[in-house]
Amino acid sequence: xxxxxQTPKFQVLKTGQSMTLQCAQDMNHNSMxxxxxxPGMGLRLIYYSASEGTTDKGEVPNGYNVSRLNKRExxxxxxxxxxxxxxxxxxxxxxxxxxxxxxxxxxRLTVL
Amino acid sequence: xxxxxxxxxxxxxxxxxxxxxxxxxxxxSPAYLxxxxxxPGRGPVFLLLIRENEKEKRKERxxxxxxxxxxxxxxxxxxxxxxxxxxxLCALDIANSGYALNFGKGTxxxxxx
Numbered sequence: 001x002x003x004x005x006q007t008p009k010f011q012v013l014k015t016g017q018s019m020t021l022q023c024a025q026d027m028n029h030n031s032m033x034x035x036x037x038x039p040g041m042g043l044r045l046i047y048y049s050a051s052e053g054t055t056d057k058g059e060v061p062n063g064y065n066v067s068r069l070n071k072r073e074x075x076x077x078x079x080x081x082x083x084x085x086x087x088x089x090x091x092x093x094x095x096x097x098x099x100x101x102x103x104x105x106x107x108r109l110t111v112l
Numbered sequence: 113x114x115x116x117x118x119x120x121x122x123x124x125x126x127x128x129x130x131x132x133x134x135x136x137x138x139x140x141s142p143a144y145l146x147x148x149x150x151x152p153g154r155g156p157v158f159l160l161l162i163r164e165n166e167k168e169k170r171k172e173r174x175x176x177x178x179x180x181x182x183x184x185x186x187x188x189x190x191x192x193x194x195x196x197x198x199x200x201l202c203a204l205d206i207a208n209s210g211y212a213l214n215f216g217k218g219t220x221x222x223x224x225x
Contacts (some may be wrong), residue, residue, distance in 0.1 A: 043201070045206065045209070045212050050210025056210065099144065099161075100161060102158070104155055105153075112201075
């Protein structure tokens with residue numbers, strides 16, 4: 001039982017480059033989330049998808065786009081990376097109504 | 113605005129003692145509150161959920177209290193062990209956000225032998 005799988009685990013980008021962080025869950029969860037975690041800032045919600053086919057902005061959506069490809073997969077795209085997007089990104093999921101989140105291992109992104 | 117506050121200073125305690133971590137919140141009327149554990153380089157892991165009508169919840173050596181009048185939760189680890197060393201996060205639900213959670217910044221706990 002893999003849970004929530006994120007790829008890549010590490011990535012270094014140059015300013016202006018684009019990339020997509022992938023997230024997949026095998027728990028048949030309805031809702032999926034992207035958070036970023038920065039020192040001193042804690043976890044902040046970027047985007048969420050309450051159910052397949054829907055996406056909504058969280059607290060810090062600027063500079064990001066998301067796609068809920070199907071029930072299992074929720075990707076996060078940086079179209080033009082900026083140094084301020086250097087962070088650790090976590091994907092999480094939950095079955096609707098339960099609110100207990102299962103997190104992936106994280107993707108550490110550095111933008112030079 | 114909604115805020116969740118956890119003690120930003122690390123908590124250092126000796127093995128065998130009880131660790132107590134605090135979570136205070138403002139501008140929430142939560143139906144429940146959650147605690148997560150995060151180890152370095154890993155994602156948070158769910159520990160306990162306590163509902164507004166529950167004063168206390170226990171799971172093995174863990175105990176959580178929830179005081180909606182004080183707007184505070186306390187998280188206790190009894191008979192602490194070095195393996196309990198981690199960062200502990202308090203979380204509350206974000207209204208109308210598909211069950212997303214707001215997290216406190218966490219308190220780092222170090223248990224020394």
